[in-house]
Amino acid sequence: MYESIVRTVVPVIVGVLLAQAARIGLDLPEGAMTEIVTVVVTATYYAVARLVEEHVSPLVGRLMLSAGLTRGRPVYGP
Template sequence: MYDSIVRTVVPVIVGVLLGQAARIGLDLPAGAVTEVVTVVTTGAYYAVARLVEQRWPALGRVLLSAGLSRRAPVYAPPR
């Protein structure tokens, strides 16, 4: 469970940070633009990181879990 939580939270944190960085120096309404930029950035980051993980697993682990987890999460089928 820890692995899946870390791999979800890290891209969200990156998305928020990049979304805030995109606002610096721009005169934009904070609420709506930040939400849209954060969601788009987070989704794009996660998609790219998953593609990188398929090609270079070690780099993917760093991008998706900041190196806090060495395994990809394993999801058991429902009983």
């Protein structure tokens, strides 16, 4: 359970930080636009990290998804 929580929260945190960084210097309306940018950046980051994990380097992908806080992949049972 811990692994799945970490692997969900870390990409969201990275997405929020990257979206805020992208906002600096841009004249974006508040509210909905910020949320849209956050979701898009988060989804993109997660997709890239999963592709890296599956096709390039499992270690790098795990670091991108969990910031080194967990070594395992989430295991889902019935």
